[in-house]
Amino acid sequence: MPSVRLVRRYVFSSAHRLHSAELSPEExxxxxxxxxxxxxHGHNYAIEVAVTGPVDARTGFCCDLTAVxxxxxxAVLDRFxxxxxxxxxxxxxxxxxxxxxxxxVWDKLIAEGLPLTSVRLQETRDNFFEYRGD
Amino acid sequence: MPSVRLVRRYVFSSAHRLHSAELSPEExxxxxxxxxxxxxHGHNYAIEVAVTGPVDARTGFCCDLTAVxxxxxxAVLDRFxxxxxxxxxxxxxxxxxxxxxxxxVWDKLIAEGLPLTSVRLQETRDNFFEYRGD
Amino acid sequence: MPSVRLVRRYVFSSAHRLHSAELSPEExxxxxxxxxxxxxHGHNYAIEVAVTGPVDARTGFCCDLTAVxxxxxxAVLDRFxxxxxxxxxxxxxxxxxxxxxxxxVWDKLIAEGLPLTSVRLQETRDNFFEYRGD
Amino acid sequence: MPSVRLVRRYVFSSAHRLHSAELSPEExxxxxxxxxxxxxHGHNYAIEVAVTGPVDARTGFCCDLTAVxxxxxxAVLDRFxxxxxxxxxxxxxxxxxxxxxxxxVWDKLIAEGLPLTSVRLQETRDNFFEYRGD
Amino acid sequence: MPSVRLVRRYVFSSAHRLHSAELSPEExxxxxxxxxxxxxHGHNYAIEVAVTGPVDARTGFCCDLTAVxxxxxxAVLDRFxxxxxxxxxxxxxxxxxxxxxxxxVWDKLIAEGLPLTSVRLQETRDNFFEYRGD
Amino acid sequence: MPSVRLVRRYVFSSAHRLHSAELSPEExxxxxxxxxxxxxHGHNYAIEVAVTGPVDARTGFCCDLTAVxxxxxxAVLDRFxxxxxxxxxxxxxxxxxxxxxxxxVWDKLIAEGLPLTSVRLQETRDNFFEYRGD
Numbered sequence: 001m002p003s004v005r006l007v008r009r010y011v012f013s014s015a016h017r018l019h020s021a022e023l024s025p026e027e028x029x030x031x032x033x034x035x036x037x038x039x040x041h042g043h044n045y046a047i048e049v050a051v052t053g054p055v056d057a058r059t060g061f062c063c064d065l066t067a068v069x070x071x072x073x074x075a076v077l078d079r080f081x082x083x084x085x086x087x088x089x090x091x092x093x094x095x096x097x098x099x100x101x102x103x104x105v106w107d108k109l110i111a112e113g114l115p116l117t118s119v120r121l122q123e124t125r126d127n128f129f130e131y132r133g134d
Numbered sequence: 135m136p137s138v139r140l141v142r143r144y145v146f147s148s149a150h151r152l153h154s155a156e157l158s159p160e161e162x163x164x165x166x167x168x169x170x171x172x173x174x175h176g177h178n179y180a181i182e183v184a185v186t187g188p189v190d191a192r193t194g195f196c197c198d199l200t201a202v203x204x205x206x207x208x209a210v211l212d213r214f215x216x217x218x219x220x221x222x223x224x225x226x227x228x229x230x231x232x233x234x235x236x237x238x239v240w241d242k243l244i245a246e247g248l249p250l251t252s253v254r255l256q257e258t259r260d261n262f263f264e265y266r267g268d
Numbered sequence: 269m270p271s272v273r274l275v276r277r278y279v280f281s282s283a284h285r286l287h288s289a290e291l292s293p294e295e296x297x298x299x300x301x302x303x304x305x306x307x308x309h310g311h312n313y314a315i316e317v318a319v320t321g322p323v324d325a326r327t328g329f330c331c332d333l334t335a336v337x338x339x340x341x342x343a344v345l346d347r348f349x350x351x352x353x354x355x356x357x358x359x360x361x362x363x364x365x366x367x368x369x370x371x372x373v374w375d376k377l378i379a380e381g382l383p384l385t386s387v388r389l390q391e392t393r394d395n396f397f398e399y400r401g402d
Numbered sequence: 403m404p405s406v407r408l409v410r411r412y413v414f415s416s417a418h419r420l421h422s423a424e425l426s427p428e429e430x431x432x433x434x435x436x437x438x439x440x441x442x443h444g445h446n447y448a449i450e451v452a453v454t455g456p457v458d459a460r461t462g463f464c465c466d467l468t469a470v471x472x473x474x475x476x477a478v479l480d481r482f483x484x485x486x487x488x489x490x491x492x493x494x495x496x497x498x499x500x501x502x503x504x505x506x507v508w509d510k511l512i513a514e515g516l517p518l519t520s521v522r523l524q525e526t527r528d529n530f531f532e533y534r535g536d
Numbered sequence: 537m538p539s540v541r542l543v544r545r546y547v548f549s550s551a552h553r554l555h556s557a558e559l560s561p562e563e564x565x566x567x568x569x570x571x572x573x574x575x576x577h578g579h580n581y582a583i584e585v586a587v588t589g590p591v592d593a594r595t596g597f598c599c600d601l602t603a604v605x606x607x608x609x610x611a612v613l614d615r616f617x618x619x620x621x622x623x624x625x626x627x628x629x630x631x632x633x634x635x636x637x638x639x640x641v642w643d644k645l646i647a648e649g650l651p652l653t654s655v656r657l658q659e660t661r662d663n664f665f666e667y668r669g670d
Numbered sequence: 671m672p673s674v675r676l677v678r679r680y681v682f683s684s685a686h687r688l689h690s691a692e693l694s695p696e697e698x699x700x701x702x703x704x705x706x707x708x709x710x711h712g713h714n715y716a717i718e719v720a721v722t723g724p725v726d727a728r729t730g731f732c733c734d735l736t737a738v739x740x741x742x743x744x745a746v747l748d749r750f751x752x753x754x755x756x757x758x759x760x761x762x763x764x765x766x767x768x769x770x771x772x773x774x775v776w777d778k779l780i781a782e783g784l785p786l787t788s789v790r791l792q793e794t795r796d797n798f799f800e801y802r803g804d
Binding site for chain 4: 270271272273274275276277278316323326327328329330
């Protein structure tokens, strides 16, 4: 059967601060700039979740859409939306950069059993991070 | 010669209803939810048609743009725009899901002879379907 | 107290067909063009609902946001989304043009008691209709 | 001379939390919902600043664009971008709702001497607040 | 009859250069900055044309849409699209700033007899000019 | 280490004209249509620059963001923004089509040492060119 890639976009709003425990205060300030401000800041994040599968001849669907939505909701939105990412256990030892958020979202959705192809995180209108699991 | 991918976006507005003749009424209702409403509904669809070719040293073009536009117009827009997809022969035996619309568009543009790389269909602002012919 | 205008955007997907019972078939065809195709077509509609009120000094809100959302959901989205507008009683004697949809939405939200300032309906990406109740 | 309205859009990313000192914990939780989460969250805010003036016959400009940009930068962006709004003196006694942020931006730009017509704040992709000084 | 405002968006791509014959070279350079570069530059312009009229009870239309489209095409798009604005007679004595382009579009569409309410010109993604004829 | 793709979008506004010295006037007119108008025209271009690298465990970054920004600024924006592309040495013998602009941007950013994955140029809202270096 031919295989189609379905992409669904979801949004969430969170606070974060870029600060690495492995760097000195000076290194943190230089590397992260204003993203290192102690009070933190925040973003409207958007994630584009791509799943791929063969198109079912009877239903015309390549994936169980309800399963995708509920996995993303349970694993990502319910945990990240309207939260401070730095206060979450997921980022206790991981700086919540776009790169790391994309990877954490990937790992969570893989653990949910989704046939995941890529995760694309938009942090600001001109800044995107894409992870494909490799 | 180096090869460039050209992507052109086109829009059309159509009605559709998701209903599979191979499923019971209960299964249809459960699987497709409100998309199974008997009266149908509709969308502003956007398709991004990607074609690829070597850049011509004299013209700087990788494709015959006029040919792409007229193929998409003749094969897709003139047939789908301001129509009910379920009433078209293309979907007489095929549920007009995003997956199947993307595949039908692909097949039509391949039949037109385009050097097609991918077809990406946007159904709603957060829902996309991409087909690459495999 | 200073007054702020809150605008909330909502989306719904519906089928419609432009056809007036007061016009001859030829007039309908000429006036509405492809929007008069007998099978109908559809759109992803977006409505921007603007409400205005004095900012409450204690809460910092100009309106009861929950009331706005539930009024729009009950009066508009639950009735129009994934439906054929022509099959609804609201449009039994009213051609579902953008103008008339905007007016019907306005009337419904006024009946819900919202402090409405304007309703802006987007039908396609380049086509908007705004009604201010006068 | 004919008068033209110039609108410029600017973006900034901030954290905030909705919590009113004049409400009980239960009222705060009920009124603000997840926006009341103790850790706070954040947004990519966009502001559209509208200024109006007669078009200068020699320059074709209705406003001193450099003055607009530097006033917005100095009074708003340099203070709010990559900050926690709740930690700023501007919001020490003011809940940083969209309504109040729009009003504070208005007051700051009026104090800068801009010929301001309106301030429109976008908080999320479907949520806007507009203040016209009355 | 209730009155509805219809807004239609159109796009055109043009070159322009900001340079005033009434200013010295130094004043031109200081005032217009890089927009004064002798070679010129260009933009994808979008115009939102707003017309207003009472909704016709038989047709559901507030305006003759075909007339709006053909007036904009004839008076604006056919003249400005893929042209250098500075080389056009419209801007022989008028600096093609956003303010002046909006005014020229307004005058042209008024001359076409449209029931015009406003013209909004977008020059770049964050820069807009609105003219209402006063 | 897992590898993440970072995409950054930048914008610039330039004039250009499509005209090939290797084609006759008639061929130029037929091939390029209104893009061959002698006076030239212009666009708001957007480029999406994609770079890829392993995520640094200490910083959470896959690339030196400051280096990406300054390379794009120095090699592309400072040279192309508010210029006439046809007047630049880069396009002295190269027609400034979207294909060729994307290739020139690619070559410049490779020369800057960026770990480049792709360059995507948007010329108008429905027209994109992507080059991956092969």
